Amino acid sequence: MCLKGENISFGYKKNNLVLNNVSISLDRGKVLGLIGDSGSGKSTLCKILAGYENNYKGNVSIDGKEILSKGYNPVQLVFQHPEKAVNPKWKMKDILSEGNNVSQDILDSFGIKKNWLNRWPNELSGGELQRFALARALGSETRYLIADEITTMLDAITQAQIWNTVLDIVKERNIGVLVVSHEKNLIKRLCHDIIYLKDINNVLCH
Numbered sequence: 001m002c003l004k005g006e007n008i009s010f011g012y013k014k015n016n017l018v019l020n021n022v023s024i025s026l027d028r029g030k031v032l033g034l035i036g037d038s039g040s041g042k043s044t045l046c047k048i049l050a051g052y053e054n055n056y057k058g059n060v061s062i063d064g065k066e067i068l069s070k071g072y073n074p075v076q077l078v079f080q081h082p083e084k085a086v087n088p089k090w091k092m093k094d095i096l097s098e099g100n101n102v103s104q105d106i107l108d109s110f111g112i113k114k115n116w117l118n119r120w121p122n123e124l125s126g127g128e129l130q131r132f133a134l135a136r137a138l139g140s141e142t143r144y145l146i147a148d149e150i151t152t153m154l155d156a157i158t159q160a161q162i163w164n165t166v167l168d169i170v171k172e173r174n175i176g177v178l179v180v181s182h183e184k185n186l187i188k189r190l191c192h193d194i195i196y197l198k199d200i201n202n203v204l205c206h
């Protein structure tokens with residue numbers, strides 16, 4: 001059971017590849033780190049694996065099947081800036097309802113308080129908002145989580161709390177996680193394996 005990207009090539013503009021023949025495989029239950037220089041295409045690869053970009057060459061499969069364009073995506077992507085991933089005109093309870101059967105246990109484990117649900121996104125801190133984004137992404141049908149710099153803007157204590165919670169949940173639910181971070185120490189601490197995305201040829205190696 002794995003999320004696989006095979007021979008992925010992609011450019012935002014014609015004749016200007018950001019990813020050149022990249023292959024990556026994330027097993028269920030594993031935490032895989034992805035590092036690479038700024039601009040090497042890490043976020044782009046995350047978006048392709050999560051089905052946000054369609055115009056690529058190569059193949060993405062989830063547990064041996066192609067990504068479905070309809071229905072809940074078992075591959076969920078969480079970004080660095082939660083404020084950009086939520087509708088500012090929705091209350092938090094409505095934002096959460098976009099997820100898939102997010103359990104009370106998940107809300108409790110992220111320390112999401114009941115009264116936060118009636119607030120607007122701009123009435124929460126960055127860390128509180130990121131907890132919501134993660135809870136929303138960890139609904140019952142999620143099989144893979146792609147975490148693109150999810151704690152970069154947070155203080156060390158909040159970062160540790162959030163990652164401890166995420167690691168507990170993914171272990172219990174056998175979810176595979178791709179961790180993108182500039183912080184090599186964080187990656188070393190969290191991940192079972194690490195891959196490096198080179199900036200020019202996009203060769204992936206262990």
Ligand SMILES: Nc1ncnc2c1ncn2[C@@H]1O[C@H](COP(=O)(O)OP(=O)(O)OP(=O)(O)O)[C@@H](O)[C@H]1O
Pocket residue numbers: 012013018036037038039040041042043044045
């Ligand atoms: N929507 C877009 N349109 C055009 N070019 C883009 C777009 N998004 C990213 N790029 C370009 O694609 C390249 C790869 O960007 P990407 O964000 O994937 O890199 P990254 O490795 O995640 O970088 P960083 O570590 O700085 O976040 C960069 O040169 C960037 O300028």
